[in-house]
Amino acid sequence: MRQPKSIARWFLSLVLTSSLVLSIAAGLVSTQAKAGSDPTGKAAPRTIRIERTAFMEAPPKLSLEGGVDWINSGPIRLEELRGKLVLLDFWTYCCINCHHVLPDLAKLEQKYKDELVVIGVHSPKFDEERQTENIRRKVAEYQIKHPVINDADQVLWNRFGADSWPTMVLIDADGTPIGKVSGEGNYAILDHEIGLRVAKHKAKGDLNTTPFQFSAESDKPDTSPLLYPGKVLADEKSKQLFIADTAHNRIVLTDLDGRKSVVVGSGGIGMVDGDYAKAEFNRPQGLCLVDDTLYVADTENHAIRAIHLKTKQVSTVAGTGQQGHRRSGAGAGKATSLSSPWDLVLIPGTKTLAIAMAGTHQIWRYDIPSDSVTIWAGTGQENIEDGPVSTALFSQPSGLATDGHNLFVADSEVSAIREIVLDKKKPVVHTIVGQGLFVFADVDGKGDVVRLQHCLGVAYGGGKLFIADTYNNKIKVCNPATRTVETLVGNKQPGLTDDPPRFYQPGGLSVAGTNLYVADTNNGLIRVVDLGEKTVRTLEIAGLTPPAPPKRNPTFPRAKEVTLETAQVAPGKDLTFDVTLPSLDPGYKISPDVPMSYLVETPEKIGILATTSTGGRKLDPPAEVFTIKVDLANATKEGDSFTIRLSVKSFVCSKDSSLCTDKNYVWTIPITVVAGASDRVRIGSTDSEKSERATD
Known part of the structure; x- marks a missing residue:
């Protein structure tokens, strides 16, 4: 999505872009596949070439100053990153294209974990996207691990010449900008250029390969039964x-009073069919019940899934699991790639689902009897334009509802409510309220006066259309015939109270009788609005708990390994280790905000320890000197011998900056049980070391 530019912004963009440009043989990447291309929607391979052109004698002075806050880290200066390649990702959390590049960024971060630092620059489109707390929640929800700057005033956006979301700027290890590229689908370009630069700097010997670590919001403990429920x-x-427990990657089944709960999905991220416990989803959103089958818009799997309520099985009915880019045509369900399906509704009088295909700015259809997918409404160009479904324009449609004669669309990026008249011969698109990509506010009224702000959900009931006016933190009611909109419940300020009613970026709505159910996304709750009394209550769901995190042993890369002299210990049912970590380099400290991980193992024998150590343990608060008590399965007796391996991970930060890294230590301690010996083993500054080495 491209932002309208002032003359000043245009000039700044021209300076940077003309100075250092990413030139691509086929032109800047378009994510749109041509009609008649591969039915999966995959773009054809491109030959790329990086070209440096001279517009100025020297590039503009670059800095990361100007943001109002940092998330996942404290402030970082570009000068501190010398020796690393730096990739700046200019994004805003409403933007579906920005969501699509996150997997690419994660792949680059993993491939070049010792050479590349990715920094997100959140430059907002909507007013609500300027608030750090709102960004922090989205960073956690989307499991973004790298630092993110709140560029609320678009200072960095202007400095680096960004003009559309997303834009990525690559900076060389010596601090000079290489160039920028906009849009999604640019992994190959960036991977190629980063690989060339890494090889060059390794050959010169000026690459900093010390990996930096950041304290990610998504790594904090999750205790909420629901996590960012979308629909x-x-x-x-x-x-x-039925609840899309989006960030828990599962679907929750309960009754209208929340008196029982059944979970569909393990909570792991994936695309796995099977029974309720085995199935996996990836950030599911919209839901539609047809007979005994619940259809799910499995958004980040780019798929439509089916939950068969009688057999308690999950299957995939549309989508390949890969994002598609086609804007026209039709195909078999599981052979056709989709792009971020966000909501579903059954078209009246049919067995066909309408799909809000947010990723291509269109409405698609999935015909259940024929198991086929058809692109139905919208050209794929992002904007707002009425007319026949073949020429109309949408902008990230995110919510669907029907009154039996019309299909209502929450068209989020144009903050509009659209209507598709379901005429079999000439279906046509009308706008009920909404004016364009950059026209938004919080104004009730009639027709063109009405303003919404990134509305994500709609529901129809009792002759009224209800709107989740997401970024205004309100639920509104609309009369489609008169184009009037008024606030039903909610205050523009986010909050969590029933009286007075307050919400926090609600994303989904559904009507049952006189009750309106609300997916109060950022509050992690389901709220219930009594439409007659206009009162709100929070639904408690009996027996619902968050998914158990997978148990994995922590890893200790680049650890300093030490083998100690044999330690003599007294017989007993436990051991105590008094640990002193090695002294840190001057200027560094252990972060007080990140718990230390440790793992106790007996590598040569099993059955020594009382409990399995899978997953390791946490030391919170962390400390340079600490004590660990280890329970044994059976009391030891004189003459017994075994080996203990103690691994410790600490999070170490510079005292003068926000850059951190792991410091890992592994001690191997041979143990012999001797009567009259101490029951404690000292490790650290006073230990007796036989050998020492560093591991990769």
């Missing part, structure tokens, strides 16, 4: 309630 579906006939 909700209330079925009055069956008295069932």
Whole structure:
């Protein structure tokens, strides 16, 4: 999405772009596949070439100063990153294209973990995206691990010449800019250029390969039964309630009063069919019940999944698991790639699902009997334009509802409510309220006066259309015939109270009888609005707990390994280790904010320890001197011998900056049990070391 530019911004963009440009043989990448291309929507391979051109004698002075806050780290100066390649990702959290590049960034971070630092620069489009707390929650929700700057006033956006979301700027290890590229689908370009630069600097010997570590918001403990629920579906006939527990990657089944709960999905990120416990999703959103099958818009798997309620099995009915880019045509369900499906609704009088295909700015259809997918409404160009479905324009449609004659669309990026008249011969698109990509506010009224702000959800019931006016933290009610909109409940300020009613960026709505169910996304709750009384209550769901985190042993890369002299210990049922970490380099300290991980193992024998150490243990608060008590499975007796391996991970930060890294230590301690010996083993500054080495 491209932002309108002032003359000053245009000039700044021209300076940087003309100075250092990424030139691509086929032109800047377009994510749109041509009609008649591969039915999966995959773009053809491109030949790329990086070209440096001279516009100025020297590039403009670059800095990361100007943001109002940092997330996942404290402030970092570019000068501190000398010896690293730096990739700046200019994004805003409403932007679907920005979501699409996150997997590419994660791949680059993993491939070049010792040579590359990615820094997100969150430059907002909407007013609500200027607030650090709102950004922090999205950084956690999308599991972004790298530092993110809140560029609320777009200081860095202007400095680096960004003009569309997303834009990526690559900076060389010596601090000079290499160039920029905009849009999604640029992994190959960036991978190629970063690989060339890494090889060059390794040959010169001026590459800093010490990996930096950051304290990510998403790594904090998760205790919420629901985590950023995106959509909700209330079925009055069956008295069932279905919840897309989006950030937990699962679907929750309960009743309209929340008196019981069944979970579909393990909580792991993936695309796995099978029974309820085995199935995996990736940030599911919209839900639609057809007979005994619940259809799910599995957004980041780019797929439509089916939950078969009678057999308790999950299957995939559309999508390949890879993002597609096609804007026209049709194909078999599982052979056709989708792009971020966000909501579903059954088209009246049919067995066909309408799909809000946010990633291509279109409405698609999935026909259940024929198992086929058809692109139906919208050209794929991002904007707002009415007319026949073949020429209309949408902008990240994110919510769907129907009154039996019309299909209503929450068209989020234009802050609009659209309507598709379901005429079999000439379906046509109208705008009920909304004016364009950069026209948004919080204004009730009639017709063109009305302003919304990034509305994500709609629901129809009792002759009224309800709107989740997401970034205004309100639920509004609309009369589509008169184009009038008024606030039903909520205050523009985010909050979590029933009286007065407050919400925090609600994303999904569903009507059952006189109740409106609300997926109150950022509050991690389901709220219930009594439409007659206009009162709000928070739904408690019995027995629902967050998914258990997978147990994996921590790793200790580049550890300093030490083998100690044999330690003599007294017989007993436990051992105590008094640990002193090696002295840190001057100017560094252990971060007080990140717990230390440690793992106790007996590498040569099993059955020594009382409990399995899978997953390791945490020391919180961290310390340079600490004590660990280890329980044994059976009391030891004189003459017993075994080996203990103690591994410790500490999070070490510069005292003068926000840059941190891991310091890992592994001690191997041979143990012999001797009557009358101490029951404590000292490790660290006073230990007796036989050998020492560093591991990769």
